[in-house]
Amino acid sequence: MLYHVQMTVRLPADLPTEVAADLKAREKALAQQLQREGVWRHLWRIAGQYANVSIFDVPDHATLHDTLMRLPLFPYMDITVLPLCRHPSSLHDDER
Amino acid sequence: MLYHVQMTVRLPADLPTEVAADLKAREKALAQQLQREGVWRHLWRIAGQYANVSIFDVPDHATLHDTLMRLPLFPYMDITVLPLCRHPSSLHDDER
Amino acid sequence: MLYHVQMTVRLPADLPTEVAADLKAREKALAQQLQREGVWRHLWRIAGQYANVSIFDVPDHATLHDTLMRLPLFPYMDITVLPLCRHPSSLHDDER
Amino acid sequence: MLYHVQMTVRLPADLPTEVAADLKAREKALAQQLQREGVWRHLWRIAGQYANVSIFDVPDHATLHDTLMRLPLFPYMDITVLPLCRHPSSLHDDER
Amino acid sequence: MLYHVQMTVRLPADLPTEVAADLKAREKALAQQLQREGVWRHLWRIAGQYANVSIFDVPDHATLHDTLMRLPLFPYMDITVLPLCRHPSSLHDDER
Amino acid sequence: MLYHVQMTVRLPADLPTEVAADLKAREKALAQQLQREGVWRHLWRIAGQYANVSIFDVPDHATLHDTLMRLPLFPYMDITVLPLCRHPSSLHDDER
Amino acid sequence: MLYHVQMTVRLPADLPTEVAADLKAREKALAQQLQREGVWRHLWRIAGQYANVSIFDVPDHATLHDTLMRLPLFPYMDITVLPLCRHPSSLHDDER
Amino acid sequence: MLYHVQMTVRLPADLPTEVAADLKAREKALAQQLQREGVWRHLWRIAGQYANVSIFDVPDHATLHDTLMRLPLFPYMDITVLPLCRHPSSLHDDER
Amino acid sequence: MLYHVQMTVRLPADLPTEVAADLKAREKALAQQLQREGVWRHLWRIAGQYANVSIFDVPDHATLHDTLMRLPLFPYMDITVLPLCRHPSSLHDDER
Amino acid sequence: MLYHVQMTVRLPADLPTEVAADLKAREKALAQQLQREGVWRHLWRIAGQYANVSIFDVPDHATLHDTLMRLPLFPYMDITVLPLCRHPSSLHDDER
Numbered sequence: 021m022l023y024h025v026q027m028t029v030r031l032p033a034d035l036p037t038e039v040a041a042d043l044k045a046r047e048k049a050l051a052q053q054l055q056r057e058g059v060w061r062h063l064w065r066i067a068g069q070y071a072n073v074s075i076f077d078v079p080d081h082a083t084l085h086d087t088l089m090r091l092p093l094f095p096y097m098d099i100t101v102l103p104l105c106r107h108p109s110s111l112h113d114d115e116r
Numbered sequence: 117m118l119y120h121v122q123m124t125v126r127l128p129a130d131l132p133t134e135v136a137a138d139l140k141a142r143e144k145a146l147a148q149q150l151q152r153e154g155v156w157r158h159l160w161r162i163a164g165q166y167a168n169v170s171i172f173d174v175p176d177h178a179t180l181h182d183t184l185m186r187l188p189l190f191p192y193m194d195i196t197v198l199p200l201c202r203h204p205s206s207l208h209d210d211e212r
Numbered sequence: 213m214l215y216h217v218q219m220t221v222r223l224p225a226d227l228p229t230e231v232a233a234d235l236k237a238r239e240k241a242l243a244q245q246l247q248r249e250g251v252w253r254h255l256w257r258i259a260g261q262y263a264n265v266s267i268f269d270v271p272d273h274a275t276l277h278d279t280l281m282r283l284p285l286f287p288y289m290d291i292t293v294l295p296l297c298r299h300p301s302s303l304h305d306d307e308r
Numbered sequence: 309m310l311y312h313v314q315m316t317v318r319l320p321a322d323l324p325t326e327v328a329a330d331l332k333a334r335e336k337a338l339a340q341q342l343q344r345e346g347v348w349r350h351l352w353r354i355a356g357q358y359a360n361v362s363i364f365d366v367p368d369h370a371t372l373h374d375t376l377m378r379l380p381l382f383p384y385m386d387i388t389v390l391p392l393c394r395h396p397s398s399l400h401d402d403e404r
Numbered sequence: 405m406l407y408h409v410q411m412t413v414r415l416p417a418d419l420p421t422e423v424a425a426d427l428k429a430r431e432k433a434l435a436q437q438l439q440r441e442g443v444w445r446h447l448w449r450i451a452g453q454y455a456n457v458s459i460f461d462v463p464d465h466a467t468l469h470d471t472l473m474r475l476p477l478f479p480y481m482d483i484t485v486l487p488l489c490r491h492p493s494s495l496h497d498d499e500r
Numbered sequence: 501m502l503y504h505v506q507m508t509v510r511l512p513a514d515l516p517t518e519v520a521a522d523l524k525a526r527e528k529a530l531a532q533q534l535q536r537e538g539v540w541r542h543l544w545r546i547a548g549q550y551a552n553v554s555i556f557d558v559p560d561h562a563t564l565h566d567t568l569m570r571l572p573l574f575p576y577m578d579i580t581v582l583p584l585c586r587h588p589s590s591l592h593d594d595e596r
Numbered sequence: 597m598l599y600h601v602q603m604t605v606r607l608p609a610d611l612p613t614e615v616a617a618d619l620k621a622r623e624k625a626l627a628q629q630l631q632r633e634g635v636w637r638h639l640w641r642i643a644g645q646y647a648n649v650s651i652f653d654v655p656d657h658a659t660l661h662d663t664l665m666r667l668p669l670f671p672y673m674d675i676t677v678l679p680l681c682r683h684p685s686s687l688h689d690d691e692r
Numbered sequence: 693m694l695y696h697v698q699m700t701v702r703l704p705a706d707l708p709t710e711v712a713a714d715l716k717a718r719e720k721a722l723a724q725q726l727q728r729e730g731v732w733r734h735l736w737r738i739a740g741q742y743a744n745v746s747i748f749d750v751p752d753h754a755t756l757h758d759t760l761m762r763l764p765l766f767p768y769m770d771i772t773v774l775p776l777c778r779h780p781s782s783l784h785d786d787e788r
Numbered sequence: 789m790l791y792h793v794q795m796t797v798r799l800p801a802d803l804p805t806e807v808a809a810d811l812k813a814r815e816k817a818l819a820q821q822l823q824r825e826g827v828w829r830h831l832w833r834i835a836g837q838y839a840n841v842s843i844f845d846v847p848d849h850a851t852l853h854d855t856l857m858r859l860p861l862f863p864y865m866d867i868t869v870l871p872l873c874r875h876p877s878s879l880h881d882d883e884r
Numbered sequence: 885m886l887y888h889v890q891m892t893v894r895l896p897a898d899l900p901t902e903v904a905a906d907l908k909a910r911e912k913a914l915a916q917q918l919q920r921e922g923v924w925r926h927l928w929r930i931a932g933q934y935a936n937v938s939i940f941d942v943p944d945h946a947t948l949h950d951t952l953m954r955l956p957l958f959p960y961m962d963i964t965v966l967p968l969c970r971h972p973s974s975l976h977d978d979e980r
Contacts, residue, residue: 021272022160023295024169025356032321033896033959051205062158062171064118064200064211067945068889068952068965072203073120080213081297081355088356095321101356103215103295104160105273107168109147115160117944119967121836128801129224129287163273164217164280164293176885177835177969184836191801197836199887199967201945214352216361225416225479243397254350256310256392256403259465260409260472260485264395265312267350296352299360301339307352309464311487313548320513368405369489369547376548383513389548391407391487393465406544408553417608417671435589446542446555448502448584448595451657452601452664452677456587457504459542488544491552493531499544501656503679505740512705560597561681561739568740575705581740583599583679585657598736600745609800609863627781638734640694640776640787643849644793644856644869648779649696680736683744685723691736693848695871697932704897752789753931754873760932767897773932775791775871777850790928792937819973830926832886832968832979840971841888872928875936877915883928 021077022061022115023084024102028071031096046092059087075104117173118157118211119180120198124167127192142188155183171200213269214253214307215276216294220263223288238284251279267296309365310349310403311372312390316359319384334380347375363392405461406445406499407468408486412455415480430476443471459488501557502541502595503564504582508551511576526572539567555584597653598637598691599660600678604647607672622668635663651680693749694733694787695756696774700743703768718764731759747776789845790829790883791852792870796839799864814860827855843872885941886925886979887948888966892935895960910956923951939968 031040054060062075078084084101088094106115127136150156158171174180180197184190202211223232246252254267270276276293280286298307319328342348350363366372372389376382394403415424438444446459462468468485472478490499511520534540542555558564564581568574586595607616630636638651654660660677664670682691703712726732734747750756756773760766778787799808822828830843846852852869856862874883895904918924926939942948948965952958970979 048205052207055207062211063203063206065203065949067199067201067949068963081295085297085353085355099356101295103163103273103293105163105277107159107161109144110159111148111151115158161277163277164291177967181833181835181969195836197967199945199965201949240397244399247399254403255395255398257395257469259391259393259469260483295355297355299351299353301336302351303340303343307350369487373489373545373547387548389487391465391485393469432589436591439591446595447587447590449587449661451583451585451661452675487547489547491543491545493528494543495532495535499542561679565681565737565739579740581679583657583677585661624781628783631783638787639779639782641779641853643775643777643853644867679739681739683735683737685720686735687724687727691734753871757873757929757931771932773871775849775869777853816973820975823975830979831971831974833971835967835969871931873931875927875929877912878927879916879919883926
């Protein structure tokens, strides 16, 4: 099932540079692993913001929650979730 | 270039049924033509709402505006637009 | 899967009484059928408002959307949806 | 009487790990005790958020307030309360 | 139990004068009856607005809801409800 | 004259316990003195929140402001003020 | 006593021109009479909006409410009221 | 030209008392000088809030900005600005 | 002086086509005349919305207000105004 | 392509003066370089706020994002972006 997830990152101004760098590196590694597994199906940067729009493809709500909780930046993100379903006008087979 | 477009439809309660049906049929026909042309790259229904999340792929802002203006339901929709760009962690070639 | 759905009804002031009565009767009949089927798992009135808080139990987003679209009052309701999952502190087996 | 309570947890970024762990352990213990007593009737995680939706069953407003005040995470939560009552379309005996 | 209820009246501009006058007369009669019964314990006008702040004293949420639903102006009001309880610093016996 | 005052307390998480206790003790003492003087006419806790709804009875705006400024918790509170006046349907003599 | 009142006029698009003209003429006449009486102490247009910022000088909340209710445009206005008092840095005698 | 300026002061809880006192003393001195110069034409306290409503009379936007920037409390204030102009119903010569 | 003006047009769904066409034609004619006069210095469409961002260059607030009031679409627009001034980092002579 | 960018600067109160001065100096230098290159086409201060309204002229969303990310004050700014396109009533050749 598909979920529209919007994440805005708010790192504290006083977070040490190396802590931030480590968080970002681990976030990137996990984001790429989840893309390879087909879980994080789309990932776009919102121009001008430290934020992204993502489409997740997971079997259920619990898997979505567990996946987001595993993100190293989770404690520093504002997250909104919209459940998506097939649009009657869609022509794409994978937009379930 | 990619744009994230969220559309919420608000048809007036007193719109005659046949007018609404005609609007929706023409909207669907154009939406499918634009998908075939690669302009309306993704189209999802937001579960529980008369609303969609879409990704448009057009050469510039003006083309986006003209495309949205051509939608028969345009006068009845609340539309928000976010410009998207490639995310540094993205692995997908077509997420420019 | 469980969804938290909040519905606020906004009937137009000039809706004829018999039309409103018919809508409400059909809404009630369907709401009770969906409860008997286990789909509309909880249904509470919010005190002081023409609104309810509901828990739906459906296999996926698409079924949720189709179910809500079938409600006779759907065109007159503001609806918000939250996907729910099991809370790590929950003791109740059916709070998946 | 039933109350719909939505709690969003906002732990400060600089809260020591062991303090947070202790708070969460005590919160969980009390949450489970209140569930066993029938006071915390439903408890769901909102997918993607450090937040829950709960239904409390207490004799009056004062008991609700005292119960929420006893939660170890109370100082770190945004809480909204909606009084619930029986919906005329409800078929469930315990949805008073 | 006590409830803080704020009501804002929004009469449609095209409501016939005599209909409005009848609604207001019946609203006033019921408001005064409920005050005499001790149910509508306080009633104040908010200066500069067609709105009031009220304190209701009813045995439970359901009675509050039924009471508000009986108000002739109910369909034309925005209503917010806050459950109140005794404040630890209160000296007044009837502020339960 | 009557004023509806809603106060929400936001104590910083790192306020030393004894400072908070002292603030609260002095707040309570002053709140009770002002009740005895007839200035703080009503005081209710909002269930589930560290907040209150109050009715103040003072001769003018300046006295209201000076009274609120004297509260030890004033620097830690969000305060909203609504001027109240007699409602045409009120039966209570003291709801001026 | 002084009150800061902000009024935004929202005339319905289908209000007959002569009705609107009559409302505005009567509004202007009363506004000027209240200025002459010293009640409507200041009156400014907000540039670019059909709205004004005003300072009223009346003995109490009830007089403010009755005065605003007498305005012919009252049913078509969104009104917000702020009670004002003397600022400790003010040098003007009439800013009570 | 006239500008409506609303300022809300938000001093950090951990600002040393003597720093706050110095800021306030310098703010007051400058506010009074600007009143004497006819620049800060009106200054009122909003009852119950650490906030003011002010009317500034300056030749242009740049002077307004420079004047506000000179206020010692500027870094601690939320400021909103509305350009004002003469209201067609105004009788006061100095409400340009 | 420069003003940032954002205008969103909300034409009623039942406005006759020829009335709308006439309004738009007169709006366009006046917009172009004001551009030629140097008053409406910049005019951009916001992509995807029936809205524009504009920069006006007028001697004072009153001229801005009178200019906006003359726009045929004024009654159908939501307008927000921000006074602009020279930025200390600007290199452009005409960004006063 | 043109983008409307609004930036509000929120420097932490405890940022050392010399750090803030260095940030601002580097921000100014880059802002002026980008103006000389024709990228930062317009730059205005919003009167009364530590904020600006800007028009950027860049080939695509990615360049906009990279440009904004290079600003030394980026981590301390709230930024909103609106894609602009030519308005049908515009007479200016460079308002593409």
